[in-house]
Amino acid sequence: MPTDNIPHPFSDLADDVRGNVLLPGEHGYDEELRGFQAGFSHQPAVIVCALGADDVRAAVRFAAVRGMAVAVQSTGHGLTVVDRGGLLLKTDRMTEVTVDPETRRARIDAGARWHHVVERAEPYGLAPPSGSAGHVGVVGYTLAGGMGLLAREFGYAADHVRALDVVTADGELREVTAASEPDLFWALRGGRDNFGIVTSLEIDLQSVSRVYGGGLFFDSEHAAAVMSFFREWTSRVPDSMTASLGMIGYPPMPSLPEVLRGRHVVHVRFTTTDLTGGPDLVRPWLDVAPVLLEHLGELPYRETGSIYREPDFSHPYDGNSVLLSELDPAVLEAVRQLAGADAPVGCIVDLRHLGGALSRPPETPSALSFRDAAYVLRILSVPDGQNLADVRAVHRRLDDAVRPWTVGRSLNFVYGERAADEFRSEFYEKPVLDRLAALKAVYDPANVFRRNQNIEPAV
Structure with missing residues (x-):
């Protein structure tokens, strides 16, 4: 790119990459920092808008x-640690997705979103392990685990990764598989962006074209009954049913x-590949309390984003999550x-049923921890017009109340x-964290990738 207006030393960087290099105050800098999370943003010394793996390599070097x-940003959903004065890699322009129907795998670039993958996979009757929002x-999402709409049947998204192209701290582009670099392959799936910048990944797809799903809305005056039934019902449903409860x-x-x-409501959501048995599994819910709104039925996988609405x-949001060993009545x-x-x-609550395939170790182990968790409880608030400290104080009180049943947290x-x-x-469980820290010392001893939920290199 032209470097006439870029001061030294960033002119050297601009010479080495095809994408834009932007500094604070320049046209486009603020726009590039905007992501889905509107409440917080990075403040880097320089932004590199990568167009491919070579740009990523040059920027990391x-x-x-x-x-x-x-730091790295694609859609900006998962921003938790803000970069100030570093280098921000934007990967949102790297969006190529290719699907191989013979192997039932997709090759996905770093900036692609799940709806891109769904669109490419659908003509072949295939679906990815995508989540509630396309x-x-x-x-x-994948490197942090990713609990999909069919997670109890198929497991974490990370369990289906077969290869990763990643730029490590030395600026090298590596093709990482269970066979080529087993330690790094293990660490990336769970360690997220602590070990490098993934420029593309290859992931298995499932033979799914339609699901039975949707949800039921109840007034919050019936929350106690609805939540109690959710506890009892999820204790006996088959692995083919993935469900959650929101408030x-x-x-x-x-x-x-x-x-x-x-109106303040409780929203119970369902997804299953069992088109025949799904309606019978959900039918008892119609007698729990008066239903305000029903949206249930068979739908193509491409429309599953409508389930969670x-x-x-x-928009701005702040929140947290805990993984629970059980759903004690005191938790509810x-x-x-x-x-x-x-x-x-104002709080938005999301309580998701885990277990099933999520609890089973994958064929190729990964750094994902706490597979024995039975539920994940998520709470978030939109802090507009509210003091962030007040918001977090409410979240902390709930965190403290459920601590006896908390086994960990979800990175996503x-x-x-x-x-x-x-x-x-x-x-992470302690043995996992210890191994991650040891591998960090091998692959990123200077902790270049530290603007994240950081794993420090072992001494």
Whole structure:
């Protein structure tokens, strides 16, 4: 790219990459920092808008020589540790997806989103291990585990990765597989961006074209009954059923269904590949409490984003999650009392049933921890007009209340600016964290990749 207006030493970097190199104050710099997370953003010394793996290599080499931290951003959903004064790699322009129907695998570039993969896979009757929102980026979601819409049947997204192209701290592009580099392959699947910048990955697809799914809305006055039934019902459903329960207070917006406007509700969501048995599994829910709104039925996989009805527009949010060993009645009461309709700040609760294939070790082990967790409890708030400290105080009270049943945290479900080491010991079992730290010392001894939930190199 032209370097006339770029000061030394960044002119050297601009000479080596095809994509734009942007400095603070330049046209386009602020725009590049905008992501799905609107409440927090990086403040790097330089942004590299990578167009391919060679740009990533050049940027990492440039930063490593100068002792700069390297952060990466695709869609900006998972921003938790803010980079200040480092180098930010934008990978959102790297979006190529190819599907091989013979091997039932997809090759996915670093900036692709799940809806890109779904679109490419659908003509072959295949589906990826995507989550509840198709606009989420593939790579970050997958490397942190990724609990898909059919997770209890097929396991974590990371369990289906077969190869990764990754630029390590030495600026080398490596093709990493279980056979070629088993230690790095193990660490990347769970260690996320601590060991390098993944420029593409290859992942298995499933023979799924249609599912039975959707959800039921109940008024929050029936939350105790609905949550109690969720506990009992999830204890006996087959692995083919993946379900979750959410609580949210809707604003009185005309774009919402009239019955939901201005109402605090419990939303129970279902997805299964069992088109015949799915309706029978869900039918008992119709007798738990009066149903405000029903959206259930058979649908093509490409429409599964409608199940959770999550927003697809940029907005600020802050939150956290815990992995639970069981769903004790005291947990449900704490959720209802501390994060329900009467919470002092608006809370969005998401309680997902785990187990099934998620609990079984994959054929090729990975760094993902706490597979024995039975549920993940997620809480988030939109801090607009509210003091962030007040929001986090409410979240912390719920965190404390469920601590007796907490086994760890989900790396994908921590939101908002955090210290790089705030939850490090809670994302991994200790033997796993020790091995990750030892491998970090091998692959990134200078901790170039530290603007994240950081794993420090072992001494």
